[in-house]
Amino acid sequence: MREEKCVLPFTQEAELIIDDYLDMISKKINELGFKISEERKRDFLLAVKHSLKLSSIKYAKKKKSEVVREQHVKETVSRVSPSRLIKHALQTPQIFLHVEELRRKHFQIIREKLESSSGSRIVLDAGCEYGRQLMELLRHGWKFEFLGVDIDLEALRYGKSVEPSIDFIRADIEGSLPFKDNSFDVIICIGVLNFTKKGANEAVREFARVLKPNGLLFIIQSLTRSKLISIIAYLAWKIVPKIGRLYQKTQMEKILRQNKFTHLIIDKAFFLPLTLGDVYFYTAFQSKD
Ligand SMILES: C[S@@+](CC[C@H](N)C(=O)[O-])C[C@H]1O[C@@H](n2cnc3c(N)ncnc32)[C@H](O)[C@@H]1O
Numbered sequence: 001m002r003e004e005k006c007v008l009p010f011t012q013e014a015e016l017i018i019d020d021y022l023d024m025i026s027k028k029i030n031e032l033g034f035k036i037s038e039e040r041k042r043d044f045l046l047a048v049k050h051s052l053k054l055s056s057i058k059y060a061k062k063k064k065s066e067v068v069r070e071q072h073v074k075e076t077v078s079r080v081s082p083s084r085l086i087k088h089a090l091q092t093p094q095i096f097l098h099v100e101e102l103r104r105k106h107f108q109i110i111r112e113k114l115e116s117s118s119g120s121r122i123v124l125d126a127g128c129e130y131g132r133q134l135m136e137l138l139r140h141g142w143k144f145e146f147l148g149v150d151i152d153l154e155a156l157r158y159g160k161s162v163e164p165s166i167d168f169i170r171a172d173i174e175g176s177l178p179f180k181d182n183s184f185d186v187i188i189c190i191g192v193l194n195f196t197k198k199g200a201n202e203a204v205r206e207f208a209r210v211l212k213p214n215g216l217l218f219i220i221q222s223l224t225r226s227k228l229i230s231i232i233a234y235l236a237w238k239i240v241p242k243i244g245r246l247y248q249k250t251q252m253e254k255i256l257r258q259n260k261f262t263h264l265i266i267d268k269a270f271f272l273p274l275t276l277g278d279v280y281f282y283t284a285f286q287s288k289d
Pocket residue numbers: 126127128129130132133149150151152155171172173174189190191192195196197
């Protein structure tokens with residue numbers, strides 16, 4: 001995707017509202033007692049900023065405006081207070097530290113995998129939205145190629161305007177990905193499989209095809225251990241698809257094993273009441289034979 005010109009400009013007033021909101025978040029993080037490094041705080045604030053900007057652009061476009069104005073941003077920020085946003089994204093200071101530890105552990109494995117591989121070393125982010133995860137890896141000095149796919153064209157355009165060095169391609173992870181077999185060493189897929197329409201199996205099968213032998217798939221996803229909750233969640237998803245689907249943990253592992261992901265490193269991060277599930281980190285290696 002070429003650098004897109006169709007990302008709407010923001011008025012100065014609109015930018016100021018975003019800056020104020022970010023200031024509130026920054027202060028609230030300190031007030032709530034999170035032990036967070038400056039680097040991670042910057043990552044988090046940038047993620048909030050890009051999400052707000054992307055939502056505001058979408059809202060302004062819906063209102064047929066060619067500029068993002070104050071009222072478009074106000075409407076976007078009014079949907080979630082700084083405290084609620086922090087509670088949702090960082091949870092509590094204690095949980096945050098635990099999740100940081102898991103992040104370090106899994107990303108260390110991913111990095112080692114990339115460093116030990118020869119040939120093109122590309123990280124594919126499946127369901128990348130505007131590319132938050134890849135942008136963070138870039139900021140943290142990862143020197144690999146980055147490619148993001150998503151079905152949300154607006155998000156991809158926005159991502160390209162922020163970080164032109166990342167390649168963004170519009171593609172459906174449940175359809176056939178526009179890549180040859182055995183193309184990638186690493187695929188990351190964070191908070192996406194719950195939102196697939198046909199089901200996680202279609203996507204995981206595609207990942208298995210485009211991963212090189214012994215390739216690594218990293219997933220973050222909420223799952224439940226309870227069969228009853230997964231059935232209730234399935235019915236709720238059938239009625240309101242946008243809430244996403246909650247898989248049973250054993251179901252997810254079956255899907256991975258069926259697609260020859262044999263070596264799984266699994267960690268529970270935290271309980272997410274919103275989905276009734278626990279958020280899990282999965283690093284899975286695939287053996288093709
Ligand atoms: C919750 S967002 C996660 C974004 C990103 N992975 C991150 O961690 O910041 C879920 C993303 O999955 C994308 N998505 C959902 N179904 C998809 C599909 N079938 N193919 C590609 N992307 C999909 C959505 O468009 C959305 O951008």
